[in-house]
Amino acid sequence: FFSLSCLAKYPEIKSLMGPDHRLKWIVCMMVAIQFLAFYLVKDLDWKWVLFWTYAFGSCINHSMTLAIHEVSHNTAFGNNKAMWNRYFAMFANLPIGLPYSASFKRYHLDHHRYLGGDGVDVDIPTAFEGWFFCTRFRKFIWIILQPLFYAIRPLCINPKPISQLEVINLTVQLTFNVLLYWLWGAKPVVYMLAGSMLGMGLxxxxxxxxxxxxxxxxxxxxxxxxxxxxxxxxxxGYHNEHHDFPSIPGRRLPLVSTPCPSLVVHFPSSHYSKT
Structure with a gap:
């Protein structure tokens, strides 16, 4: 109800909603950067492949997963072109190597609708994870394996029938991975997949x-x-703001909680916890 009361008090917030037309160009640039990196690492020694995987590739791939998060809210092309957003997310998925953009969309919307709901919200660790990973060492292992838990958790607590878009996402991604290996060998594939696992883990x-x-x-x-x-x-990081107004693109979320000359919107600091 907080978001409804804010909209009633600050109707200007509605002007922040809608697509971010710069997002698609930023994503295209990031994909191009990774494609260039695939070419550059193919002739490096393995030690340098692993170094650049952690120092650079993991950062780009992590950022790309959050670009897909943005696109899942239709912020690339708008709600009127929902399928454009779905296929564009598959394009953004290419340098990640793991076909997940179509599935992420389906489960992430449940995360917004049923935040913290047992058996529904698969973004939140399960009771077993909270019980078992309770020591420093086990928490360390959980962080390393965090991508694995994100992948397995939906299948264990809230499985959904496989959709046509998920099949397309899988087919497109596997085809890309095979072509990458065929063109430039194993090093770019390791850079891609290890970068995704490391970037979302430790x-x-x-x-x-x-x-x-x-x-x-x-x-x-x-x-x-x-x-x-x-x-x-x-x-x-503007996560309270995002959950209150998921249709506002990330680029405009700072305007929700801070005053700006063109849109004076300010919420009490007691609502948001700065961590």
Whole structure:
């Protein structure tokens, strides 16, 4: 109800909703950068392949997953061109190597509708994960394997029938992976897949996965982060704002919680937790 009351008090917020026309060009640039990186790593020694995988490729691929998150809310082409957004997300998925954009859309909308709901919201760790990964060492293992848990959790607690878009996503991605190996060998494929796994696991940039929904205060399911990593993550740190207004693109989320000359919108600081 908070978002409804804010819209009633600040109707100007509606002007922030709608597609971000710069998003598709940013995504295309990121995909092109990774394609260039695939070519450049093909002749490197393995030690340098692994170095650039962690230092560069994992950052780009992590950022690309959050671009797909943006596109899942139809912010690339708007709600009137929903399928354009779906296929564009598959294009953004290419340098990640793991075919997940179509499935992410389906499960992520449940995360917004039923935040924290047992058996429905698969973005939140299960009770078993909370019980078992309770020591420092086990938490360390959980962070390393976090991409694996994100992949397996939906199949265990809220499986959905496979859709046609998921089949297309799988076919397109596997075809791309095979072509990449055929053209330039194993090193670009390792750079791509390892970069995705490392970027979403044991990497500083993936700390937001924990911070966004760690329950610091009982009853508060989301928290916002306003630091510099938002520059790489399409402002996903503005997470309370995103859950209140998911149709506002990440580029405009800072305008929701801070005053600006063209749109004076300011919410009490007690609502948002800065972590």
């Amino acid at each position: 990497h500083p940039i993936s700390g937001h996965f924990i911070a966004e929904h760690y329950m610091f205060l009982k009853g508060h399911e989301t928290y916002s982060y306003y630091g510099s990593l938002n520059l790489l993550t399409f402002n996903v």
